[in-house]
Amino acid sequence: MSGTHVLAPIDGKVIDLGDVNDPVFASRKMGDGFAIAGTSGGDVLAPVSGTVIMVAKTGHAIGISTDEGLQFLVHLGIDTVELEGRPFEVSVAKGDTVEAGDKLATMDVAAITEAGKDTTTVVIVTNTKKKLDSLEVIPGTVSAGDPVAVAFPREAHPVAAAPVEPVPAPVDTLTGHDATARDIIAGIGGPGNVRSVTHCITRVRFYLQDESRADDAFVSDLDGVIDVVRAGGQYQVVIGADVEDVYDAVTDQLGTEVASETQPDKPRPTSPWGWVKYGFSEVIGVITASMIPIIGLLAASGIIKGILSLLMTFDVIDDTSDTFVIINAMSDAVFLFLPIFVGFTAAKRLGADPVIVAIIGGVLTYPSMMELAESGAPNEVLGMPLNADLFGLPFHMANYSYSIFPIIVAAWVASRIEPWLKRVVPNILRMIFVPLLEVVIVSLIILLLLGPVVMFISTGIASAIQGVYDLSPTISGLLIGGFYQALVIFGLHWAVIPLVAQDIASTGHSYLNAIISATMVAQGGAVLAVFIKTKAEKLKGLAGPAAISALCGITEPAMYGVNLKYGRVFITASIGGAVGGLLTGLLNVNMWGFTGSLIGFSSFVNPEGLDSSFWGFLIASGAALVTSFLLTYFFGFKDSDAEKSREVKKVRLGSREPVQR
Missing domain, CATH: 3.30.1360.60 (Glucose permease domain IIB)
Incomplete structure (x- = not known):
């Protein structure tokens, strides 16, 4: 059996790993190896040939993987992570290929000693249990680059075997x-x-x-x-x-x-159903990546809108004042220019130039284009006005301000056209002509063809949702309130969020978002009950912040940290959501902002003046909170549930299957 020859990375005396003044290394918990004490410092050399797979940001540890699959960690000094990299200058980066004896870094022994740290350098095979058969170490005094050990790897294992061991920094040095x-x-x-x-x-x-x-x-x-x-x-x-x-x-x-x-x-999938799942996953992925960076902006703008409405309701300002104009610009800018922001984020997700796609968003929201969109009477055949023309070619100019989906399609088109342009445009002309051609081509494709189609479809979906709600606001509220948070479990709520944002952006309000808000409050009420009832300090420390988060509109910490984990809690929270949704629909509660839950109270203030929606929000939210809290407190949770949950985790530790919650 051939072995891997290991060189001394630095000069000094080779000592047994068990003699290292560190319990983790000495116990060989991280793997077998050796150490070199009494070094004079200087250059640190690669002990083996291979690929650099890890470089600690503080420079004190470097990982190398050999062709045989052995993963070596060179750890420079003990507890030297606390020195924040000052004694080290690393010469390699992750992904570099090195030969045994190549320079990896320099080590300033004087700086380490002055800081009161041990200069002992440790070399270990971190995947000892999986890959190492034996390690023969040659004791004695060595110089950097001298042969010091031979590592004998085990026979290769199938790819489907247990997970490859990582090359982490020692457990005592990271916090x-x-x-x-x-x-x-x-x-x-x-x-x-x-x-x-x-x-x-x-x-x-x-x-x-x-x-x-x-x-x-x-x-x-x-x-x-x-x-x-x-x-x-x-x-x-x-x-x-x-x-x-x-x-x-x-x-x-x-x-x-x-x-x-x-x-x-x-x-790529190999079956029709696989292609359906693949396509849905791709769409959700693009929507998620496009919306996440601007969710906070939408929420903040919604709060400002609500505050502006309150100021007008109580006659603090009026809509002719400069104060109104300034605050309204702050609250409305993100919605008005939504295609610019979404274009930038969608392009990053799809691999197009974000700045170019943002400019295309600017074309769609240009003031004179918006004026065109407001002109013309509907065509009898198309049902929409042919209100613009390009060199005599008539087309429908839609109002793309406050829109989301057309610019996402534009980003996709740009991601397909941009690589082609870079291939056909000479390098000397690329800086100017690729952006020029991309803006012109993609803008025309959206304006003349895809934009009107996408707007027609997205408007149709929004109208369909509104139509279902109008058939029975009460039943819609009950069903959506009871089941919406189940969508969050699978990430499917990202298919709904853009519809809500589009609805608010285009109509100024959203009945659907009002129902969703009640479900957030219900999740918060359930986890609040757990916080108050439990005597387990760790669970209390988790449930308290989760309750605050849910009442501020982010339910995932509550759901994943507590409610789903203890089964019945999620059910009682969903019942509270159904009650809140039912009352939201029954009272025809509307919402003029994006921010929901209790922190979003100002989103329920009608810009035309305080009306029944605000009081309906308070009633529905209060009912959702009280229902989920009481059901959870008396029927949904007891501390023995937490004990059972911990027992299940201990039994399943190491399983390759998901734990059933």
């Missing part, structure tokens, strides 16, 4: 979000199993090489993780309010090249 990110990466099959990663409001979303290698039970049980969801071809780790910090830590450890606004290529 907070960095530790959470490290453990998530370990639980999803290691760095090599990650193709791409992005995030939304509450979730870090991974595209994995092989989803079967991710351990749902392990990941969902981590501190800082609320739950795990597999949907839309993504492995979604629900984090909550700290999602951006965890995402940043994940990309720091994996490398920024995996952070992508675009979804990586994945295998």
Whole structure:
């Protein structure tokens, strides 16, 4: 059996790993290896040939994977992560190929000693259990580059075997979000199993090489993780309010090249139903990526709109004042120029130039174009006015301000045309003529053909939803209120959110959003009951912030952290949502802003003056909150449920199957 020859990365005395002044390394929990003490520092050399798979952002640790699959970690000093990289200068990056003896970094021993840290350098095989048969270490004093050990790998294992071990930094050197990110990466099959990663409001979303290698039970049980969801071809780790910090830590450890606004290529379906699922997943993915960056802006604008309405209702200002003009511009700009913002974000997701597509959004919302859209009488055949012409060719000019879907289609068209233009336009002319041709071609395609079609379809869908609501607001409220949050579980609510945004943008209000608001309050009421009733400090610490989050319009921490986990709680919350939705429909509650739940109270103020919608909102929200709270408190939860949940997780730890909630 041939072995991998290992060189000393630095000079000093080779010592047994068990003699290292660190319990994690000494116990070999991270893998077998050796250490070098008493170094004089200087250049740090690659102990083996292979590919660099990890470089700690503080420079104190570097991981290398050999062709045989052995993963070596070179850890420079003990607890040196606390020095924030000051003693180290790294010469390689993740993805680089190195030969044994190549320079990896420099190590300033004097700076480490002055900081009171141990200079012992550790070399370990982090996937010892899976890949290493034995390691023969040669004791004694060595110089950097001297042979110091031979590692004998095991026979190759099938690809479908257990997850590849990651190359994390030692467990005692990472804390907070960095530790959470490290453990998530370990639980999803290691760095090599990650193709791409992005995030939304509450979730870090991974595209994995092989989803079967991710351990749902392990990941969902981590501190800082609320739950795990597999949907839309993504492995979604629900984090909550700290999602951006965890995402940043994940990309720091994996490398920024995996952070992508675009979804990586994945295998094409082989069946008709597979193509249906694939297409739906693609559409939801584009809508999600397009809307997430502007959801906060829409919510903030809705709140400003509500405050403006209150100021007018109580005669603080009137609609002829300069104050009104200024505040109204703040509240309406994001809706008026929605195609510009959505065009930018959609282009990033689809791989087109975001600035060019944003300019196309500007073409669609140009003031004189909006004036054209308001002119003309409907054509008897088409049912819409042919209110504009291009060189004598008549076409329907729609009002694209406040719209979402036409610019998403424009971004898709641009993503197809842009690569072709770059191939046919000479490099010397590309800087000017690619943007020029792309703006002209895509704008004309949308204005003359696809724009009117998309507006017709999206308006038809909105009218259909409104028609169903008009047939029976009460029944619609009951059904939507009872089942809407179930859509959130699977991420399908992203198919509804743009319709709500479009409805508010075009008509100024949304009855559907008023019902959705009641479901948010209900989820908050249920988790609030758990917070008050439980005596478990850990659960109380989770339920309290989750309740606040739900009452501020973000229900996922409540749902994944508590309500779904304890089964009956989600049912009682859904009953509360049904009650709130029923009363919302019965009282014909309308909503003029995007922000829902209790924090969105100002969204229920009619710009023409305070009316029954506001009082209906208070009644429906109060009923949803009280119903879900009381049902949960008396029937939906007891502390023994939490004990059972913990027992289930311990039994399922290491399972490759999702835990049933």
